[in-house]
Amino acid sequence: MADIETPTGIEAFIHDPVEYFDWSLTAMHSVPREETKRLQLEGLKVRFNTLKDRIGMLQRLADGAGIDAIEKVEDAVPLLFEHTVYKSYPASLLAQSKFDKLTAWLQKLTTHDLSTVDTKDCEGVDDWIDRLDAQSPLCISHSSGTSGTLSFIPWSKGEMDRFGKTWPVAYFQQFGDPRPADNQLIPNCHVISGLHRKGGSMAYRINDLYAKYLAGAEERLHCAFPGKLSSDMTYLAAKIRAAKARGELDKVEVPPALQARMKEYEEKQRNQASQVAAFLKETTEQVKGERVFMGAVWNVHYNLAMKGLEEGHRHVFASNSCIASGGGSKGLTVPDDWKERVMEYTGVDSILMGYGMSEISSHATMCSEGHYHLFPWVIPYVLDPDTSDPLPRSGVQTGRAAFFDLMADSRWGGFVTGDQITLDWDTDCACGRTSVFVHDSVSRYSEARGGDDKINCVAALDAHAEALDYLTSQ
Amino acid sequence: MGSDMTEMIVPAYIRGELVEGPLVEFGGRGGDASFLAPDPLSFVDRLALRSPSMLTDLYTLSFDDILDYLQELGEHLRLDRNPLMQEALEASVPFADLTRPLLQSAYETAHELFQRDRVIEHAERSVGIDYLEGWVKQPRLDGREVGIRAFGARTLHIIAGNSPWMACLTIVRCAIARCDAIIKVPSNDPMTAGAIARTMAKMAPDHPITKHLAVAYWKGGHVEVEEKLCDPNNIEKIIAWGGFASVKHVTRYIQPGLELISLDPKRSSTVIGPEAFESEAAMDEAAARAAADIGMMNQNACSSARVVYVLSGSDEDGVERCNTLGGKIYEKMLLLPEAVSTPVKDFDHDVRAHIKALIMDDEYYKLFGRNDGRGAIIVSQEKEAVDWAPKLCGRVANLVPIDTVDEAIREMNSYTQTVGVYPDSLKAEIRDALAIQGAQRIMSLGYVITSTEASPQDGIEPLRRMCRWITDDTCVPETTPAVWESVLAKNRAEAAE
Numbered sequence: 001m002a003d004i005e006t007p008t009g010i011e012a013f014i015h016d017p018v019e020y021f022d023w024s025l026t027a028m029h030s031v032p033r034e035e036t037k038r039l040q041l042e043g044l045k046v047r048f049n050t051l052k053d054r055i056g057m058l059q060r061l062a063d064g065a066g067i068d069a070i071e072k073v074e075d076a077v078p079l080l081f082e083h084t085v086y087k088s089y090p091a092s093l094l095a096q097s098k099f100d101k102l103t104a105w106l107q108k109l110t111t112h113d114l115s116t117v118d119t120k121d122c123e124g125v126d127d128w129i130d131r132l133d134a135q136s137p138l139c140i141s142h143s144s145g146t147s148g149t150l151s152f153i154p155w156s157k158g159e160m161d162r163f164g165k166t167w168p169v170a171y172f173q174q175f176g177d178p179r180p181a182d183n184q185l186i187p188n189c190h191v192i193s194g195l196h197r198k199g200g201s202m203a204y205r206i207n208d209l210y211a212k213y214l215a216g217a218e219e220r221l222h223c224a225f226p227g228k229l230s231s232d233m234t235y236l237a238a239k240i241r242a243a244k245a246r247g248e249l250d251k252v253e254v255p256p257a258l259q260a261r262m263k264e265y266e267e268k269q270r271n272q273a274s275q276v277a278a279f280l281k282e283t284t285e286q287v288k289g290e291r292v293f294m295g296a297v298w299n300v301h302y303n304l305a306m307k308g309l310e311e312g313h314r315h316v317f318a319s320n321s322c323i324a325s326g327g328g329s330k331g332l333t334v335p336d337d338w339k340e341r342v343m344e345y346t347g348v349d350s351i352l353m354g355y356g357m358s359e360i361s362s363h364a365t366m367c368s369e370g371h372y373h374l375f376p377w378v379i380p381y382v383l384d385p386d387t388s389d390p391l392p393r394s395g396v397q398t399g400r401a402a403f404f405d406l407m408a409d410s411r412w413g414g415f416v417t418g419d420q421i422t423l424d425w426d427t428d429c430a431c432g433r434t435s436v437f438v439h440d441s442v443s444r445y446s447e448a449r450g451g452d453d454k455i456n457c458v459a460a461l462d463a464h465a466e467a468l469d470y471l472t473s474q
Numbered sequence: 475m476g477s478d479m480t481e482m483i484v485p486a487y488i489r490g491e492l493v494e495g496p497l498v499e500f501g502g503r504g505g506d507a508s509f510l511a512p513d514p515l516s517f518v519d520r521l522a523l524r525s526p527s528m529l530t531d532l533y534t535l536s537f538d539d540i541l542d543y544l545q546e547l548g549e550h551l552r553l554d555r556n557p558l559m560q561e562a563l564e565a566s567v568p569f570a571d572l573t574r575p576l577l578q579s580a581y582e583t584a585h586e587l588f589q590r591d592r593v594i595e596h597a598e599r600s601v602g603i604d605y606l607e608g609w610v611k612q613p614r615l616d617g618r619e620v621g622i623r624a625f626g627a628r629t630l631h632i633i634a635g636n637s638p639w640m641a642c643l644t645i646v647r648c649a650i651a652r653c654d655a656i657i658k659v660p661s662n663d664p665m666t667a668g669a670i671a672r673t674m675a676k677m678a679p680d681h682p683i684t685k686h687l688a689v690a691y692w693k694g695g696h697v698e699v700e701e702k703l704c705d706p707n708n709i710e711k712i713i714a715w716g717g718f719a720s721v722k723h724v725t726r727y728i729q730p731g732l733e734l735i736s737l738d739p740k741r742s743s744t745v746i747g748p749e750a751f752e753s754e755a756a757m758d759e760a761a762a763r764a765a766a767d768i769g770m771m772n773q774n775a776c777s778s779a780r781v782v783y784v785l786s787g788s789d790e791d792g793v794e795r796c797n798t799l800g801g802k803i804y805e806k807m808l809l810l811p812e813a814v815s816t817p818v819k820d821f822d823h824d825v826r827a828h829i830k831a832l833i834m835d836d837e838y839y840k841l842f843g844r845n846d847g848r849g850a851i852i853v854s855q856e857k858e859a860v861d862w863a864p865k866l867c868g869r870v871a872n873l874v875p876i877d878t879v880d881e882a883i884r885e886m887n888s889y890t891q892t893v894g895v896y897p898d899s900l901k902a903e904i905r906d907a908l909a910i911q912g913a914q915r916i917m918s919l920g921y922v923i924t925s926t927e928a929s930p931q932d933g934i935e936p937l938r939r940m941c942r943w944i945t946d947d948t949c950v951p952e953t954t955p956a957v958w959e960s961v962l963a964k965n966r967a968e969a970a971e
Contacts, residue, residue, distance in 0.1 A: 083827065
């Protein structure tokens with residue numbers, strides 16, 4: 001381990017924490033708490049001092065709040081970015097393909113110089129992302145656009161790659177085990193994804209990381225659809241959906257160039273569920289008995305398992321495979337025995353539950369005690385849900401989760417989530433990890449609040465979207 | 475939440491009888507306050523009026539009796555002399571969307587809705603008192619005489635809770651129309667309707683109007699409760715405020731014999747004409763009027779202004795004019811009296827997050843005010859509202875500079891309730907176009923806080939629709955052709971043979 005007392009030590013820690021901990025999960029989760037606090041504060045200071053004058057929006061926020069130095073980790077709370085920051089551009093920039101202006105807006109969120117990116121005749125989001133990929137160090141990730149606009153998070157290629165290194169560590173090492181041999185660091189397993197191979201959202205970007213750091217070779221990465229999920233189509237579909245909900249469908253103009261593609265996209269969407277099911281069935285047969293990584297929300301695993309079990313298949317993968325899940329119930333009723341059924345089908349002896357988000361380079365995985373342990377390069381905050389003031393960094397606190405991702409070096413790593421979490425700051429977990437942990441009770445504030453029968457005569461967007469969903473599903 | 479809050483009890487009140495148990499806990503999710511209320515399954519069978527014939531007692535009352543009753547009730551509801559209302563006010567504070575001064579102001583003025591002349595106007599303009607009182611005779615071309623009378627119905631009201639006035643208005647409407655009323659209270663105003671019901675029971679325990687009111691809380695969507703209740707054998711009409719959120723659970727019960735009157739959720743806008751920039755005084759006046767429409771009830775009403783279209787022009791000078799107006803509106807909003815508008819409560823996290831993002835980048839939006847819950851005015855620097863405009867709340871409005879009034883008109887739709895317009899000459903010019911586009915109330919800017927219940931609401935007439943419109947046709951063969959006469963004529967002819 002590098003010397004953490006020197007600035008180079010701190011810089012090594014925040015620059016590439018996986019290398020810093022020599023690829024060892026055990027080392028990552030064995031840092032004494034006081035040491036973690038010190039590392040985090042020093043790391044935060046470095047990030048603030050080096051990024052403050054280089055990220056336009058951060059600078060304005062810091063100037064407005066009168067913050068010119070970080071003395072303690074709480075000092076960064078007013079500087080945590082809300083999700084709104086990543087979609088604060090006027091919607092017309094995207095709707096009218098003003099990609100020069102969109103690039104100028106994005107410039108305020110990253111240290112990388114985007115002035116040389118050529119957006120001339122840029123036809124759509126796909127085109128714009130391709131150009132950013134080709135002409136800048138960025139590798140942006142956008143949201144699924146459920147609100148009718150896309151958020152853009154300016155990940156860099158370097159950040160993405162360093163994030164990739166965390167995957168084999170988090171998902172294939174056991175806490176307490178020594179660091180694997182060099183040739184064992186990458187599991188070289190089969191990775192199964194029910195999605196497109198490529199796309200502009202993190203869910204698709206991550207396939208590149210899977211290929212490099214889990215599969216070790218492209219041919220072991222199995223995606224349901226070999227091509228790219230079009231960001232233009234995702235955006236357009238979301239926009240139409242939002243416009244319908246607002247009763248403003250007459251205002252959506254679909255460029256003629258996209259109309260044909262839109263039809264094709266809708267057709268594909270319609271058949272997607274059955275195609276994914278067929279793909280999963282076929283692929284599981286193909287990689288039978290092999291070591292596999294498969295991460296998905298619970299019902300994807302469960303449906304696959306139930307079908308497989310029904311057909312008499314059991315223990316289809318090697319027992320050292322990793323079946324990972326997370327992301328909540330998705331509004332469905334989760335059967336008590338879903339994990340047992342999935343384990344019986346796949347042959348693993350546990351389902352690895354993870355908690356993470358596409359804005360930060362960490363995924364907290366669940367230990368044997370049912371706790372999500374945070375990596376030391378991610379500084380957690382628990383905020384008062386009403387005031388956004390930080391709750392004490394001691395005891396057990398429930399509130400809005402926020403994180404500072406120290407690994408981010410060209411964008412600002414501070415992010416406020418929409419999640420309600422319960423975080424234990426003091427208890428030593430029986431699993432032996434020294435890292436602080438989040439209880440298995442993560443929920444979305446949007447679902448938790450106001451859900452209890454508050455009736456109001458004021459029209460909100462969500463209500464309309466929900467109404468539409470409901471009406472069209474009848 | 476503290477234990478003192480979990481102890482609040484929302485009793486049910488069924489036609490004069492208070493139900494206080496067995497208690498179960500409701501609410502309390504995501505940091506919201508929780509309360510106790512009797513298990514709805516324990517009383518749901520007693521909620522509905524078993525037979526429509528039981529409405530008969532309401533017809534022993536003259537309209538004058540109803541006026542007397544409401545007038546007296548209004549006097550009993552005066553906050554300074556009614557401990558039940560005082561208690562309801564105090565208990566409502568943690569649940570209400572409004573801040574305490576605004577809630578208090580609403581409670582203090584609630585009795586006005588029950589005043590005799592106000593009820594007369596309400597009934598006369600909405601239905602016609604003659605039709606409520608008796609059979610109104612109307613001749614028809616074919617010679618018949620039709621008697622028309624507006625009868626009450628057995629009604630279920632799923633009311634909104636963003637102001638205690640919804641509970642008052644519902645009780646007044648039901649009394650006017652001689653309806654039997656079951657009020658399902660919302661969790662953001664669980665107390666008001668019950669306090670009024672208990673006041674009625676105290677004031678006139680055996681009065682038919684008292685006997686035709688039931689008030690209860692259950693969680694909207696409680697299938698067992700709603701399945702039992704929402705049946706044409708029990709009720710004829712459901713009046714649901716708040717649109718989809720409250721309606722989605724009951725739509726499944728709608729069938730012939732059970733009608734839904736939906737008071738959909740709405741948003742409201744403002745259009746300010748170029749006249750606002752003719753003088754400093756005009757700009758001050760337009761700004762003060764707009765500030766009132768934005769700030770009143772802390773922007774908790776569907777009639778609250780949110781997006782303000784300003785005919786300032788969208789060139790550099792125009793945007794600058796719009797910025798100046800925005801600054802003035804913000805200043806004036808802070809000067810609104812406490813009974814009208816205050817710094818907000820529970821400032822929506824999402825809106826706060828959006829404002830934080832605007833603080834970080836002023837290229838496209840100029841911001842007056844901050845994230846301090848006192849409100850803010852966002853001035854778009856291009857002809858485009860923020861794309862999260864439907865979420866605007868907490869005294870946060872968005873000014874959009876435009877060049878032609880059509881640019882404002884086309885932004886209206888069926889979700890648009892009120893459009894405040896300055897000046898009135900512009901209002902006269904654009905009202906047809908606004909109405910055709912979907913807007914439902916066009917109003918002089920600055921007056922949304924002053925409302926009248928004696929007009930259509932949201933493009934419909936709820937009180938008229940709460941009535942069952944019954945006809946009585948009197949026909950005589952001398953004037954109205956009658957098929958049965960030919961039968962008799964045939965009989966006569968046969969007899970003659």
